[in-house]
Amino acid sequence: MNIALIAHDKKKQDIISFSIAYKHVLQKHNLYATGTTGKLINEATDLRIHRFQSGPLGGDQQIGAMIANNEMDMVIFFRDPLTAQPHEPDVSALMRLCDVHLIPLATNLAAAEITVRALERGDFQWREIVKRTKA
Numbered sequence: 001m002n003i004a005l006i007a008h009d010k011k012k013q014d015i016i017s018f019s020i021a022y023k024h025v026l027q028k029h030n031l032y033a034t035g036t037t038g039k040l041i042n043e044a045t046d047l048r049i050h051r052f053q054s055g056p057l058g059g060d061q062q063i064g065a066m067i068a069n070n071e072m073d074m075v076i077f078f079r080d081p082l083t084a085q086p087h088e089p090d091v092s093a094l095m096r097l098c099d100v101h102l103i104p105l106a107t108n109l110a111a112a113e114i115t116v117r118a119l120e121r122g123d124f125q126w127r128e129i130v131k132r133t134k135a
């Protein structure tokens, strides 16, 4: 599965802890991230991650493009709901595309834990079927 990992600055520690805790699951998949998030996760876990631009510089849009192309299977995006983001339109666009294309989106640690456990259990096999039928 192709998985995107993204976190706003005040949630970076959360996504690092999450990635350490679920490294055994995440390492079996293709990982993508916005620039700074990917760098920090890689430094903390050694997980191989394809890094896009930093979010404010277009990283959210690059991940959005993968969603639009049916190339992303899951998005874990730890948003900071209490801080205004200069690139808020990009953040909204990314979440909108998840809804347009039925891509599971976890926007906080609690939802991410449930999602990644479902992934571990094999609950995401339906994505392979969707990808085959849309190809």
Ligand SMILES: O=C(CO)COP(=O)(O)O
Pocket (backbone or CB within 6 Å): 006, 007, 008, 009, 033, 034, 035, 036, 037, 038, 053, 054, 055, 056, 059, 060, 091
């Ligand atoms: O701003 C972000 C998502 O909207 C995250 O970007 P960085 O991972 O580059 O900090």
